[in-house]
Every structure is written in structure tokens, then in C-alpha cells.
Amino acid sequence: MAQFEPHKEEIESIGSLVFIAAQKRGGVIADPGAHFVKHPISFPYLLDEDREVTKKYGVYVRMSIESINIARPATFVVDKAGTIRFLYLGSNQTDRVDVAEVLKAFREAK
Numbered sequence: 001m002a003q004f005e006p007h008k009e010e011i012e013s014i015g016s017l018v019f020i021a022a023q024k025r026g027g028v029i030a031d032p033g034a035h036f037v038k039h040p041i042s043f044p045y046l047l048d049e050d051r052e053v054t055k056k057y058g059v060y061v062r063m064s065i066e067s068i069n070i071a072r073p074a075t076f077v078v079d080k081a082g083t084i085r086f087l088y089l090g091s092n093q094t095d096r097v098d099v100a101e102v103l104k105a106f107r108e109a110k
Contacts, residue, residue, distance in 0.1 A: 001041050003099045008042050010103070014110050015080070020046045022054045022071040059089065077105040085109040 001019055004011065011017050023032055025047055032047060046053065054060040054071035061072055073090030075097045086105030088097035 001043070001045075002039060004102075005042060007099070007103060011043075011106065014106055017043045018046060019043060020048050020053055022048045022051050022060065024049050075102055077102065077109050079109045 004017060019041070021032065026033060032045070036045070048054050048071075051060050051071070057074065057076065059071040059074040073093065073096055075086070075088040076084055077086035079085050085108065086102070088101070090096060
């Protein structure tokens with residue numbers, strides 16, 4: 001998330017950015033509230049506590065060798081009409097898309 005902060009002005013001039021995480025508020029392993037106190041971000045952050053959003057986007061994982069009841073890392077660029085213009089689906093919990101790819105897709109979806 002922090003890697004998008006230097007691009008805040010460009011992103012806001014084109015559209016908007018929202019982070020979604022399949023996490024529980026005040027979780028024992030990962031507490032989003034505590035994280036954002038130490039590492040604030042400029043963009044909205046949705047806690048998908050019931051996994052409704054991650055299930056609808058097809059990135060929910062009930063159980064795998066590295067996780068239980070969370071989502072695979074994924075990045076979507078959705079245009080104003082609601083069409084997915086870019087999708088990156090991580091192969092594991094540490095696989096993230098390069099920010100340059102997301103920004104390029106973001107510009108093209110404008």
C-alpha cells in the first residue's frame with residue numbers, strides 16, 4: 001500500500017484507489033488498526049471481514065498451505081463502467097504486482 005503513496009496526485013487526477021483486505025478488525029495475527037497507526041495511508045481501506053467482496057471477485061481462499069480463510073493478493077483496475085481492465089492475481093501470499101504495471105493500466109483505463 002505504501003508504494004502507491006508517491007503516486008497519490010496522479011492517481012487522484014485519474015480516478016480513485018481503494019484497498020480491500022480479507023481481515024478481521026483487531027485480529028490477533030494482523031491488526032489493521034495498529035498497522036495504520038504506524039503506517040498511515042491516504043487511500044480508503046475496506047476490511048472485508050465476512051469475505052463477501054473477496055468471494056465475489058474470486059480471490060477468496062478457504063484453505064491453502066499458507067493460509068486459511070483469506071484472499072490471494074490481487075490487483076484490479078476497474079473503469080468507470082465497472083469493467084475490469086486489468087487483473088493481477090498473486091500465486092502466493094507474497095506475490096504482488098509491480099506498481100508501474102498498475103499505474104500503466106490505470107492510465108489506460110482512464
